[in-house]
Amino acid sequence: MIRIIIIDDEILARIGIQTFLEGKQDIMVQGTFSSSLDALAYLRGGSQVDIVITDIEMPDMDGLAFIKAVRDENLSTGIIIVSCHDNFSYAREALELGADSYILKQEVTEEKLNEVIEKINGEKILPRLAEKSPGGKERWTQEGQVSCSxxxxxxxxxxxxxxxxxxxxxxxxxxxxxxxxxxxxxxxxxxxxxxxxxxxxxxxxxxxxxxxxxxxxxxxxxxxxxxxxxxxxxxxxxxxxxxxxxxxxxxxxxxxxxxxxxxxxxxxxxxxxxxxxxADRSGMGRKVSFSPDADRFTEEGWMEEFGRQLGDFLEHCRARMEDPDLVKKELFHGMNRFIYALAQKYSLASQLILGFGGKLEGIMNAPCVSRLEQELTAEMQELSRSLLKRLADDTMESVLQYLEAHICEAIPLTEAAQLSFMSVPHFCKRFKEYTGETYVKYVNNRRVEKIREYLDCGKYSLNEIASLMNFQNMNYMIRLFKTTTGMTIREYKRTLKKRNGRDTGPD
Missing domain, CATH: 3.30.70.270 (Reverse transcriptase/Diguanylate cyclase domain)
Incomplete structure (x- = not known):
């Protein structure tokens, strides 16, 4: 394989020469440069090059000085000059400094360029490789080609x-x-x-x-x-x-x-x-996709199933030697489909769910499979906790709205728990977390608030209020009011009368 670099300040010239060389079985264009100084830095950086193809007139460095530097520092085996100058003395000086060939740009053809390269390869590059390789010349045939296929x-x-x-x-x-x-x-x-x-x-x-x-x-x-x-x-x-x-x-x-x-x-x-x-294709098998089930997301055991599915998918991709970028893309699309399906199912919590979807791109930048698996699983666990809490909160809100609409009735704890589709102990726990009060205390406080509303309007007697509130008797209502507020109804009415300066109705 002949390693070549091309140096010319004209981009069309670089592209033209590169086009002649690319696709040749035994040629590799390692780089193209618009600056002799950049090319020299590349060569001095230790990059191994067999042939340099360069224009002799460059804006940043005299072409003859460049050739001399390449030869003095032994930076390339072959040097080919491609130039517009047809001055014989200029060409002779370049050849004397160590250039192997001088070709006028207007005469460059694919055939001629490859002919010069093959000549340098046969006369200089192959013999040098034969001397350096162990067993040297046994590895080369009489035609000067490597004896390997x-x-x-x-x-x-x-x-x-x-x-x-x-x-x-x-x-x-x-x-x-x-x-x-x-x-x-x-x-x-x-x-x-x-x-x-x-x-x-x-x-x-x-x-x-x-x-x-x-x-x-x-x-x-x-x-x-x-x-x-x-x-x-x-x-x-x-x-x-x-x-x-x-x-x-x-x-x-x-x-x-x-x-x-x-x-x-x-x-x-x-x-x-x-x-x-x-590369090993022995592990190739049927490709699998990644599609978490959004319908079962809130069910017990979903996270364990998600972890198994994710682990199996990534292990399958590893065994198939799948490109990690393609795997991340497949995973990203699969998770996006899951997120949108989940957002549609729980539309009231869609903003919460889609917010987690916005974190996917960052997770997909994980440098290794273990971190990706860990971060994605952690995010799904957090989404599960947040969504379950939100759904429970929404359920509590529905229960509170029902209690408010039926505050004049005595809604037993068991009925409220049934409304939430929870067991009584679980409902009591979630209710206190959501309201900060026990169910009984919350209901009593709201019923006392309703009693106050009736008292404030001054239109009803205590018996009438007790009847409106569905208390079994007036005395029970009076005791509840005293226990909840710390004052009797009579004391409350006096306070109200002083504040408003008006009659608050019959005692």
Whole structure:
């Protein structure tokens, strides 16, 4: 695999050259730059590049100075100049400084560019790789091609040991040193080719002999990754995560397999203690959905069933190696359907329910499956408590309205409990929590208030009031009034008369 970067301050030129190269089986464009200084910083940062394709006239750095720096610091094996200048002396100076080819922009074609790249590859890149690889030349055929026909892409990511949320480098290690370390390990062990693309995750194109069995390749891949992990742990205080694609035969699949490796890295969501994730479709089975039952939400045992259903769903997704982002999306939609169904069922409490729905997006940002499961379960428990309390409060309000409408009647405790669909002990407990008074005290206070209303209007005798209030006799009403207010009815009427300065009716 030939690693290439393109440098040109004209965006159309960069796009044109990249279009010629992309899709070629043995070429990887690692980055494009509009600035020579940015490209030089990238190269000096340790990124391994085989060929630099650059314009010679750049606004921020003289092209000849750039070529000299690349050659003096051994930053790239090959250099191709693509320029508008047709001055022979200018081209000769570039070639003398170490450029391998000088092509006029107006003469650049896909065929010509690839011809120059193949020439540099055959004359300079392949021999260098053969010398560095263990067993060297045995790994290369007479045509100068690698004697292997099977590959796997391993995408690398560093994660802080102290904080699983921190990805890439945490600041404890110099990236340039790390790139050199990884490149040296890959070359020394003959694993394949190391890539550090611009603004993308680092990755390795692992190479295996074509005759090797799938089992042997899997063992070799695990050995390679174990070696990488052990070496990195010696030098940096970071966890090296490796996500490996499945094995493939055609290099044109590399971009697709890189994405597969990235997807494997995201499996860290399910198992945060693990560092090696390889594509394996053996666990594939029928996909399941997540649909909690809103109709049974207030029933006893619903939370236990929800916990089991959520755990089974997430375990199923882990076994299928589902992309965590897609799992969260499925979970988010399933929970939203549940929330809206619940809000429709309990319309009087819809604002309360939909308020909990607003918390779902934050929960879905959980970095690992255990935290997501914990936070979602906790929110459902809180919603259950809040909704049950609200429903009980609504029931109490209905009971109070009924008592108010029938305050002149003697509503027994058992009848009130039946109205709430609660047992008498549970009703008494909820009633006191809601009103702050026992049922008997509340009813007596409200009936005494009604007696006061009749007394205040001054139209009724005590016998008439007792009859209106359905007391068995007037004496019972008088005793209740005294017990509740601390004064007799006669004393109350005197107080009322003094306050109003008028007659309050017969005693």
């Amino acid at each position: 099977s590959y796997a892409v391993g995408v690398l990511k560093l994660q802080s040991r102290d904080s699983p949320d921190d990805s890439l480098l945490s600041g404890h290690v110099d990236k340039t040193m790390l790139i050199h370390l990884l490149d040296n390990i890959v070359e020394k062990e003959g694993m394949g080719t190391f890539f550090s693309p611009y603004n993308k995750e680092m990755f390795i194109l692992f190479q295996f002999p074509g005759e090797q069995s799938a089992g042997k390749k899997a063992e070799q891949l695990q050995t390679y990754c174990d070696g990488l992990n052990q070496n990195v742990r010696l030098f940096v205080n970071e966890r090296l995560l490796i996500g490996c694609s499945g094995f493939f035969e055609e290099l044109k699949e590399m971009r697709e397999r890189y994405q597969e490796g990235l997807a494997m890295l995201r499996q860290d969501f399910y198992e945060q203690g693990k560092w090696f994730f390889a």
